[in-house]
Amino acid sequence: VRLIAVAVPVPGLGPLTYTVPDGLTDPPVGARVLVPLGKRVVTGVVTEIGGPASEIGKDLPTSDVRASISAPKPLIDILDGDAFLPAPVVQLASWVADYYACGLGEAIAAAMPPRAWIESERHARITDAGEAWLLRERRARRDVLQRLSGGRVVSVAALAKSVTGVHAVLASLQKDGLVDLTQPLKGAADASRAVRVATLTAQGTDDLPEARLGARQQQAIELLRAAPDGITLADFARNDIPAESLERLAKLGLVRIERRRVERDPFGASYVAQTFRPADEPAGETGPKACAAYVLTSEQQAAFETLAARAANRAYHAALLHGVTGSGKTEIYLRLARAVREAGRSVLLMVPEIALTPAVAAIFRAAFGARVAIQHSGLSEGERYDQWQRIRRGDVDVVVGTRSAVFTPLADLGLIVVDEEHDGSYKQEESPRYHGRDVAVVRARAAGALVVLGSATPSLESYANAKAGRYELIVLKRRVLDRAMADVQIVDMRQEYATEGPDVILSRALRASLAARLERGEQAMVLLNRRGFATVVFCRECGETLECPNCSVSLTVHKAAHRARCHYCNHSVLLPKQCGKCRGPFLEQLGFGTERIEHDLRALFPQARVARVDRDTMRRRGAIDALLATFAAGDLDVLVGTQMIAKGHDFPRVTLVGVISADVGLGLADFRAAERTFQLLTQVAGRSGRGERPGEAIVQTLYPNHYSIRHACRQDYEAFYDDELRFRQGMRYPPSVALINVVVKARARAAAMDDAGAIADAMRNPGGPWKVLGPAPAPLGRLKGEHRAQIFIKGTQRNAMRKALLTVLDGRPELKRRTIVDVDPMSVL
DNA sequence: AGCACGCCGACT
DNA sequence: GTCGGCGTGCTC
Numbered sequence: 071v072r073l074i075a076v077a078v079p080v081p082g083l084g085p086l087t088y089t090v091p092d093g094l095t096d097p098p099v100g101a102r103v104l105v106p107l108g109k110r111v112v113t114g115v116v117t118e119i120g121g122p123a124s125e126i127g128k129d130l131p132t133s134d135v136r137a138s139i140s141a142p143k144p145l146i147d148i149l150d151g152d153a154f155l156p157a158p159v160v161q162l163a164s165w166v167a168d169y170y171a172c173g174l175g176e177a178i179a180a181a182m183p184p185r186a187w188i189e190s191e192r193h194a195r196i197t198d199a200g201e202a203w204l205l206r207e208r209r210a211r212r213d214v215l216q217r218l219s220g221g222r223v224v225s226v227a228a229l230a231k232s233v234t235g236v237h238a239v240l241a242s243l244q245k246d247g248l249v250d251l252t253q254p255l256k257g258a259a260d261a262s263r264a265v266r267v268a269t270l271t272a273q274g275t276d277d278l279p280e281a282r283l284g285a286r287q288q289q290a291i292e293l294l295r296a297a298p299d300g301i302t303l304a305d306f307a308r309n310d311i312p313a314e315s316l317e318r319l320a321k322l323g324l325v326r327i328e329r330r331r332v333e334r335d336p337f338g339a340s341y342v343a344q345t346f347r348p349a350d351e352p353a354g355e356t357g358p359k360a361c362a363a364y365v366l367t368s369e370q371q372a373a374f375e376t377l378a379a380r381a382a383n384r385a386y387h388a389a390l391l392h393g394v395t396g397s398g399k400t401e402i403y404l405r406l407a408r409a410v411r412e413a414g415r416s417v418l419l420m421v422p423e424i425a426l427t428p429a430v431a432a433i434f435r436a437a438f439g440a441r442v443a444i445q446h447s448g449l450s451e452g453e454r455y456d457q458w459q460r461i462r463r464g465d466v467d468v469v470v471g472t473r474s475a476v477f478t479p480l481a482d483l484g485l486i487v488v489d490e491e492h493d494g495s496y497k498q499e500e501s502p503r504y505h506g507r508d509v510a511v512v513r514a515r516a517a518g519a520l521v522v523l524g525s526a527t528p529s530l531e532s533y534a535n536a537k538a539g540r541y542e543l544i545v546l547k548r549r550v551l552d553r554a555m556a557d558v559q560i561v562d563m564r565q566e567y568a569t570e571g572p573d574v575i576l577s578r579a580l581r582a583s584l585a586a587r588l589e590r591g592e593q594a595m596v597l598l599n600r601r602g603f604a605t606v607v608f609c610r611e612c613g614e615t616l617e618c619p620n621c622s623v624s625l626t627v628h629k630a631a632h633r634a635r636c637h638y639c640n641h642s643v644l645l646p647k648q649c650g651k652c653r654g655p656f657l658e659q660l661g662f663g664t665e666r667i668e669h670d671l672r673a674l675f676p677q678a679r680v681a682r683v684d685r686d687t688m689r690r691r692g693a694i695d696a697l698l699a700t701f702a703a704g705d706l707d708v709l710v711g712t713q714m715i716a717k718g719h720d721f722p723r724v725t726l727v728g729v730i731s732a733d734v735g736l737g738l739a740d741f742r743a744a745e746r747t748f749q750l751l752t753q754v755a756g757r758s759g760r761g762e763r764p765g766e767a768i769v770q771t772l773y774p775n776h777y778s779i780r781h782a783c784r785q786d787y788e789a790f791y792d793d794e795l796r797f798r799q800g801m802r803y804p805p806s807v808a809l810i811n812v813v814v815k816a817r818a819r820a821a822a823m824d825d826a827g828a829i830a831d832a833m834r835n836p837g838g839p840w841k842v843l844g845p846a847p848a849p850l851g852r853l854k855g856e857h858r859a860q861i862f863i864k865g866t867q868r869n870a871m872r873k874a875l876l877t878v879l880d881g882r883p884e885l886k887r888r889t890i891v892d893v894d895p896m897s898v899l
Numbered sequence: 900a901g902c903a904c905g906c907c908g909a910c911t
Numbered sequence: 912g913t914c915g916g917c918g919t920g921c922t923c
């Protein structure tokens with residue numbers, strides 16, 4: 071018997087073994103197969119192939135009892151003759167499943183394009199006997215038969231929503247021959263989009279029986295004469311020529327209508343490319359075309375030459391490119407990409423969030439044209455599917471994408487660039503909880519490629535790796551055109567409160583600077599990393615605060631919506647007029663967010679054109695692009711926003727950046743709080759003064775002496791790294807140790823603590839080369855109605871820690887499904 | 900995940 | 912007495 075290992079879409083489950091039935095040839099690794107799984111038929115991906123002599127069956131049940139009930143089943147069908155996922159991507163996904171302790175199917179799913187999974191859907195239909203017998207039945211059996219009466223085919227899933235326990239009822243009805251159950255597959259193996267295109271036939275070109283044609287039809291012929299490639303019926307419809315006109319012409323033999331496969335082009339409607347200059351390119355140049363003429367600084371040139379030499383070796387090499395904001399990293403990426411492409415290998419450029427950093431994507435698109443594909447979550451399913459297919463076919467040799475693009479099916483990768491490698495969005499906060507940057511390094515190693523991690527504020531992990539010699543460190547100390555860094559002024563808000571009163575939000579210094587900018591017609595950005603109008607609603611009579619019923623946080627006031635909303639589960643209530651507890655009418659709002667800043671700025675500067683960018687105002691797709699384009703064009707004076715405005719774009723007219731509460735986040739019980747604050751402040755200060763005029767930044771804080779704020783204001787990365795590393799070593803946090811965070815969810819607080827405690831105990835006894843901390847209630851002790859407790863496992867041997875943890879969890883299957891395992895967590899909230 | 904089994908509280 | 916809630920187990 072020939073056996074294969076298959077990854078199936080089941081959380082936490084390893085590969086399953088199936089047999090290949092006689093008459094089918096072995097599918098290759100990476101091919102999709104349809105396999106039976108319990109009562110269902112699902113799509114799986116072949117991860118290993120082997121004959122009876124191979125090791126492949128070693129995970130099969132060994133005990134006689136188990137073997138008798140679950141011998142390998144034969145697969146049902148093979149969907150792809152060739153590998154759907156390239157074998158190296160299957161290997162990479164296997165590594166992810168292992169390292170991040172998730173199911174193989176989850177890791178494989180992360181590498182798959184949308185619409186690639188086909189599953190069976192269970193359908194039920196009443197039989198003639200069922201119709202005849204209906205009235206003699208009672209209760210649930212009658213209810214189900216009644217719903218099926220009339221002969222329509224109904225999906226069991228839909229039925230299950232309105233009838234509980236429908237599965238058992240259907241099974242018994244089927245046994246009695248009253249219903250038929252079928253399992254048709256839903257979805258198609260190929261999710262391409264086809265359009266109908268009309269072209270002229272030879273007859274239509276030459277002899278026209280003009281007299282017999284209507285005006286619309288004649289117009290259609292005219293249009294087609296000018297378009298030898300044809301015109302889609304949708305385009306005709308837009309010009310008021312209905313499809314029927316073309317169909318009639320086709321009947322006359324004048325026009326041919328064919329179905330053509332088309333690509334959904336994510337660049338189609340993008341105006342980003344024309345609007346923005348790349349963040350790292352100097353003002354004065356006008357877009358990607360200028361690249362050829364652009365002369366590298368000596369620093370850039372040296373960095374480029376070093377990296378190009380590494381790429382030419384065609385062997386794994388990792389480099390950390392530490393360049394201050396505005397030092398021209400993008401230009402180096404671009405030239406490296408060009409060199410690697412010319413050497414015949416392909417290039418992957420990873421960016422944190424394309425919606426926020428369109429410039430880098432745009433410059434690559436401009437430089438490499440149709441050989442570039444783009445992959446990110448902002449695309450529609452269809453667009454993503456088509457882009458993925460282009461890459462898989464080899465029509466593309468440069469891919470620009472977000473973290474999931476690390477699994478892109480490019481062949482023969484020669485270069486992976488991870489831009490802004492420190493960015494938290496590279497870490498996926500749901501299973502598989504992988505870090506795109508770290509997976510990129512693993513992929514580069516397997517592919518024999520150069521991987522370049524770029525940042526102005528490298529993560530502690532990457533910088534430590536560079537210092538340890540695992541990555542080559544390349545530094546760009548100077549900005550292009552020798553432009554000065556922004557002048558940063560710290561405002562101590564404790565002093566401001568002492569002289570201006572406790573309600574002050576915008577300091578005197580910031581107000582004065584804003585007024586000066588408005589007078590001079592320059593632009594300003596104001597950053598506060600917190601949404602909403604007020605952070606707390608508080609009763610002055612009884613002290614009660616308005617809290618989320620599902621989560622352990624207070625509700626944030628959103629004034630425009632007249633609601634108070636939870637930022638974790640989105641629960642919201644109308645703003646109350648009186649206290650829910652004592653009925654007192656004296657409700658006070660404390661704290662502030664971006665909505666309040668916008669409100670205050672409008673009041674303070676009524677003539678200024680102010681706009682706000684945060685998740686509340688930018689819900690629509692493309693809204694942020696449009697607003698940032700307006701700002702770039704100079705049609706706004708002040709942009710208020712959360713960290714969404716801190717990244718990517720380059721606005722040369724901005725000469726002032728104000729940071730309202732630089733210490734938001736420092737209060738959080740998260741070991742990365744200082745690092746995140748340093749990164750945000752450095753990035754935002756880098757936003758100011760990117761044009762001809764020098765920039766200024768004003769940073770308001772309650773902790774002017776905190777090292778993350780002090781070093782960010784001086785843009786002194788080295789000093790920050792030293793202080794932060796000392797803190798991490800003292801507290802035994804990454805990168806000085808490996809960390810695994812285990813969160814257990816339960817309905818009751820005590821149950822969560824007990825269950826987490828059981829895991830902690832099992833990890834301590836007999837223990838190993840690691841330390842276990844906890845259990846403790848998670849910082850967000852209650853989230854979406856569930857209580858959460860967590861433990862930390864710290865040590866230097868990540869593999870041993872993970873293996874021991876999985877052994878513990880496998881012994882408690884009922885606990886495992888309520889447990890989140892986060893290896894190398896970004897955030898421990 | 901999805902499906903089934905099995906065991907306790909509220910209805911005919 | 913049955914119905915149906917969800918806690919637990921399993922998927923080659």
